[in-house]
Each structure stands twice: as C-alpha cells, then as structure tokens.
Amino acid sequence: MESTTMAKLILFISLLHHIFASSTQSPPLLPKEAHPTKSGYLPINPTVNTTTTNNKNRSFIFYTFYEAQKVSSTLSETPLLIWLQGGPGCSSMLGNFLELGPWRVTNSQTQENIKLEPNPGSWNRIFGLLFLDNPIGTGFSIASTPQEIPRNQSLVAEHLFQAITGFIKLDPLFKERPVYITGESYAGKYVPAIGYYILKRNPRLSVSERVNLRGVAIGNGLTDPVTQVTTHAVNAYFLGLINEKQKGELEKAQWEAVELVKMGNWSMATDARNMVLHMLENMTGLATLYDFTRKVPYETNLVTEFLAYGEVKKALGVSESMVYEECSDVVEDALHEDVMKSVKYMVEFLVKKTRVLLYQGHLDLRDNVVSTEAWVKKMKWEGIGRFLLAERKVWKVNDVLAGYVQKWGSLSHAVVLGAGHLVPTDQAVNSQVMIEDWVLETGLFGKDQEEDVPPHFKGSL
Ligand SMILES: *[C@@H]1O[C@H](CO)[C@@H](O)[C@H](O)[C@H]1NC(C)=O
Numbered sequence: 304m305e306s307t308t309m310a311k312l313i314l315f316i317s318l319l320h321h322i323f324a325s326s327t328q329s330p331p332l333l334p335k336e337a338h339p340t341k342s343g344y345l346p347i348n349p350t351v352n353t354t355t356t357n358n359k360n361r362s363f364i365f366y367t368f369y370e371a372q373k374v375s376s377t378l379s380e381t382p383l384l385i386w387l388q389g390g391p392g393c394s395s396m397l398g399n400f401l402e403l404g405p406w407r408v409t410n411s412q413t414q415e416n417i418k419l420e421p422n423p424g425s426w427n428r429i430f431g432l433l434f435l436d437n438p439i440g441t442g443f444s445i446a447s448t449p450q451e452i453p454r455n456q457s458l459v460a461e462h463l464f465q466a467i468t469g470f471i472k473l474d475p476l477f478k479e480r481p482v483y484i485t486g487e488s489y490a491g492k493y494v495p496a497i498g499y500y501i502l503k504r505n506p507r508l509s510v511s512e513r514v515n516l517r518g519v520a521i522g523n524g525l526t527d528p529v530t531q532v533t534t535h536a537v538n539a540y541f542l543g544l545i546n547e548k549q550k551g552e553l554e555k556a557q558w559e560a561v562e563l564v565k566m567g568n569w570s571m572a573t574d575a576r577n578m579v580l581h582m583l584e585n586m587t588g589l590a591t592l593y594d595f596t597r598k599v600p601y602e603t604n605l606v607t608e609f610l611a612y613g614e615v616k617k618a619l620g621v622s623e624s625m626v627y628e629e630c631s632d633v634v635e636d637a638l639h640e641d642v643m644k645s646v647k648y649m650v651e652f653l654v655k656k657t658r659v660l661l662y663q664g665h666l667d668l669r670d671n672v673v674s675t676e677a678w679v680k681k682m683k684w685e686g687i688g689r690f691l692l693a694e695r696k697v698w699k700v701n702d703v704l705a706g707y708v709q710k711w712g713s714l715s716h717a718v719v720l721g722a723g724h725l726v727p728t729d730q731a732v733n734s735q736v737m738i739e740d741w742v743l744e745t746g747l748f749g750k751d752q753e754e755d756v757p758p759h760f761k762g763s764l
C-alpha cells in the first residue's frame with residue numbers, strides 16, 4: 304500500500320490541527336484496555352562482520368502481541384498466529400489497527416479526531432496474535448544500516464526466525480503453543496519463506512529449540528509472480544473493465560515482464576510488472592486496484608495519523624522520536640530485484656509437510672482469485688489432481704453467503720465475497736470465522752471424508 308501525496312497532505316493538516324487543539328484534555332488515544340499484552344523489540348544479528356555488536360547499533364524487529372481474549376483449553380495449547388504485512392516494506396501495524404487486530408482506528412463521527420474501536424472480527428478471539436514489522440527497516444522496526452536490510456527471501460526468513468524464536472523465549476508458556484504464520488499480499492513471499500526455513504531448520508535443532516509450526520495462510524498473495532502477472536488482462540476483460548484492444552495492449556506488457564524474467568533481468572522485470580499495474584490503473588480509472596468497487600482507497604492514512612502521536616508510540620514501547628512510515632521506500636528498493644522471483648517451490652514443500660490456506664477477497668485486481676488459481680494448478684504436488692477435482696463448496700456464515708471453500712488434504716482455498724485486497728477490513732467477522740475454522744479444522748475446513756480412507760486406497764482415486 305503506498306501513501307499518496309494527498310494522504311500526506313491530509314496527515315500534515317491533521318497534525319497541525321492536533322498541535323493547536325491539544326491544550327484541552329481529551330481521553331487517551333490508546334486506552335489501557337487497548338494496550339497490547341506485550342510489545343517492543345526483538346534483536347536481529349548483523350550479517351556484516353562487525354566487532355561492535357552492542358545493542359546501540361543492532362537491528363530490531365518491532366512487535367505487538369495480543370493474547371487470546373478467550374483461552375480455548377490451556378494457554379500452552381492455545382494457537383499462536385503471526386501476521387506479516389506485504390509491500391515490500393509495509394508495516395504490520397496496518398494489519399493491527401486497520402484489519403485483524405482487536406482494536407481498529409476509525410474516524411469518529413462526533414469529533415474530528417481519530418479513535419479506536421473494538422473489532423468484532425478480531426483474529427485474537429481464541430488465538431494469541433503477534434504482529435511483526437518485517438523486514439527490518441519497516442514500520443517501527445530498526446535497521447542498523449540500510450545494507451543490513453534483506454535483499455532476498457533467505458535473509459528475510461533468517462531474520463524472522465530470530466524474531467520468532469526471540470519472542471517465544473519471552474514466556475515459557477509460548478514454548479508448546481502451535482504456531483500458524485499468516486500474512487497478505489507481498490507476504491505471499493514472506494510466509495512461505497519463513498515456513499520453509501522453519502521446517503528445514505527444525506530437524507537440525509534440539510526439540511526445545513524448534514518452532515512448533517502447524518500451518519501457513521496467505522491472503523491475496525504474490526507468490527508465483529511470473530504466472531500471476533499474465534492474468535491481469537484476461538481478468539479485467541471478463542469483468543468488463545477493459546475492451547479487447549486494451550486487453551491486447553495489457554497482454555503485450557505482461558509478456559514483456561515474463562520475457563525479462565526468462566532473461567533473469569530481475570530489476571527490469573519488476574519495472575515491467577509495475578508498468579502492467581500502472582496501465583491497468585490508467586485504463587480503468589479506478590480509485591484503487593485493491594478493490595474495483597471502492598470509490599475511495601482504503602483509509603490507511605488513519606493508521607499513520609494515529610501512530611504519529613507520542614502518547615501512542617510511548618504506550619507501544621516505541622521511542623517518541625521514531626517516525627512511522629506506512630511503507631518504507633528503502634525496504635522496497637532493497638527487495639526490488641526480489642519481486643518477480645517465485646516461491647512456489649516453497650509452498651510445494653509446505654503443503655507436503657504442514658497445512659496451507661490460500662484465501663482471496665474477490666474484488667481485488669492486484670493479487671486475486673484468478674491469479675492464485677493460475678499458479679496453484681501448476682503446483683508440483685501429488686495431491687494437486689485431487690485438489691483440483693475437489694468440490695468448490697458454497698460457504699455460509701450465519702446462513703448468509705460468505706464465499707467458497709475448496710479443500711483437499713493439506714491445501715485449502717477460500718474465496719471471500721464482498722472483500723478486496725484487505726480481507727479482514729472488508730469482512731471482519733467472516734475472516735474471523737474463516738481463520739478459526741481453518742486452524743481448528745472445523746466447518747468446511749474439517750477433515751475430508753476421503754482422508755479417513757486407509758492410505759493404501761487413496762492412490763486409486
Ligand atoms: C570478523 O572480523 C574480525 C576482526 O576483523 C575477524 O577476526 C573475524 O575473523 C571476522 N569473522 C568473520 C566471520 O569474517
């Protein structure tokens with residue numbers, strides 16, 4: 304999510320407003336009941352060889368953690384969800400305060416000021432919920448030098464592993480808890496990368512050092528970009544948003560991105576993909592590609608405005624001198640050559656060893672249903688044939704149509720109706736039902752009847 308000049312201007316004006324209006328006492332922006340259970344900084348080891356590894360110039364990943372509102376059985380069995388934002392370079396505080404966290408920032412009707420209100424669809428109803436500002440240099444996270452910011456997914460994963468194990472060590476009760484890694488958009492890269500890293504690393508660690516990974520979930524993800532970039536034209540055409548001539552122009556631009564990938568020209572390939580999205584924006588004239596029905600973009604600037612207050616930063620354990628940026632250009636630049644690189648092979652590994660959920664809000668034009676199905680059907684996994692033949696079931700929440708779920712074995716795919724790129728923002732309660740049912744393997748995410756068949760009969764299906 305990129306902030307526009309307009310959003311910055313609005314922010315500036317509202318800050319001025321705050322400065323001149325702050326003489327009157329107002330209730331705290333972050334009331335005690337909305338404070339995270341824990342928040343702060345997890346140290347990251349430097350990659351550059353330096354003799355000075357004092358904390359003053361180390362890198363840190365910033366986190367906020369919200370314990371489950373209701374503990375299911377015992378705390379040590381209560382699942383732990385980790386959320387990663389996309390970008391590359393966008394802060395997970397967007398997920399925290401605009402999407403799935405227990406409190407969301409809104410524009411209050413009575414005052415001009417922003418305020419928090421409880422989220423009826425929070426993902427921490429029955430699970431612990433950890434937000435990580437990833438990679439270093441993003442949001443409130445600290446990169447000791449720009450050179451330390453990862454330029455590939457292996458280093459992203461290494462840093463995340465340090466942050467996650469560092470977090471688990473904070474409390475002996477975290478040790479046994481089942482861990483699920485979730486995220487959105489560019490986290491379609493990060494989520495497979497850290498999942499893969501954990502599963503490769505675990506066998507080489509003593510039992511007490513392992514991360515108890517039980518599954519990964521990706522919302523509107525960019526995972527196999529070279530396949531995904533080829534779907535924009537056909538998707539927009541059949542939605543009636545572009546005509547046949549425009550479809551041809553867009554296909555030509557898509558083809559250029561694919562050719563650059565084939566040549567291994569990663570930087571130019573990223574530029575070519577950006578061109579495709581820019582052309583689509585230009586042709587359709589939409590307010591945002593994140594949801595083709597929106598008249599105005601998502602109000603991500605509310606989070607930026609909220610996190611500019613010293614009082615809020617203090618309560619979160621952030622230095623008041625830290626400046627929050629919704630998305631970091633420095634991080635985006637560092638990962639520029641990574642954008643078009645596929646992590647599909649990592650998902651293929653994960654689906655064999657653990658559980659995978661892919662979900663998409665169906666109004667998104669950037670990383671949508673069509674673009675996900677295009678790479679899923681190319682997966683190298685012995686279960687893919689049966690997954691593709693599995694029934695796409697109608698999914699209802701409280702008797703109202705919520706979307707569709709297709710599942711076979713360890714792979715689940717959910718389409719969320721009435722949602723764009725930020726699924727939990729648009730469908731709070733349905734997104735909560737989805738993640739809870741998937742984690743607990745209930746509802747449409749329950750075990751397939753086929754799976755009860757003894758393993759030696761399965762091959763004949
Ligand atoms: C790091 O630098 C120190 C001091 O220059 C040197 O002794 C050490 O071998 C280096 N370590 C690595 C892993 O390069």
Ligand SMILES: *[C@@H]1O[C@H](CO)[C@@H](O)[C@H](O)[C@H]1NC(C)=O
Pocket residue numbers: 349350351353355360361447448451
């Ligand atoms: C640590 O600080 C020194 C001096 O400011 C700097 O030269 C060095 O690059 C820093 N090391 C890292 C890993 O950031």
Ligand SMILES: *[C@@H]1O[C@H](CO)[C@@H](O)[C@H](O)[C@H]1NC(C)=O
Pocket residue numbers: 350454455457458
């Ligand atoms: C990823 O980046 C790190 C640090 O720049 C580098 O040491 C490593 O070789 C890179 N890994 C891959 C697979 O490119």
Ligand SMILES: *[C@@H]1O[C@H](CO)[C@@H](O)[C@H](O)[C@H]1NC(C)=O
Pocket residue numbers: 567568571
């Ligand atoms: C990438 O492509 C551009 C344009 O075709 C070319 O100028 C550049 O040299 C290429 N870079 C690499 C690393 O191949």
Ligand SMILES: *[C@@H]1O[C@H](CO)[C@@H](O)[C@H](O)[C@H]1NC(C)=O
Pocket residue numbers: 584585586587588
């Ligand atoms: C699309 O690009 C053309 C040519 O640069 C420009 O004239 C037009 O205003 C753009 N349309 C939109 C909706 O941005």
